[in-house]
Amino acid sequence: MLLRGVLILLAVVFVIWLLSARSRVAKRPRSVRQPEAFVRCAHCGVHLPRNDAIVDDGIAYCSETHRLAGPRETAER
Numbered sequence: 001m002l003l004r005g006v007l008i009l010l011a012v013v014f015v016i017w018l019l020s021a022r023s024r025v026a027k028r029p030r031s032v033r034q035p036e037a038f039v040r041c042a043h044c045g046v047h048l049p050r051n052d053a054i055v056d057d058g059i060a061y062c063s064e065t066h067r068l069a070g071p072r073e074t075a076e077r
């Protein structure tokens with residue numbers, strides 16, 4: 001009886017973990033054109049992981065300072 005309870009508990013924890021992992025993946029913004037996890041700062045051109053980038057209106061920046069400075073290079077087409 002105790003073993004059954006533990007198994008049910010494990011199953012519930014596993015389902016919750018699965019759902020949270022899936023929603024975490026679905027929440028990733030797809031506004032950046034590159035499918036890779038790297039983006040390019042529109043101000044200085046440095047490449048950085050998308051998780052560390054600041055995305056404003058679909059344009060990625062390496063830092064808050066460069067986001068405020070705005071895109072400098074003519075990356076727009």
Ligand SMILES: [Zn+2]
Nearest residue numbers: 041044062066
């Ligand atoms: Zn930058």
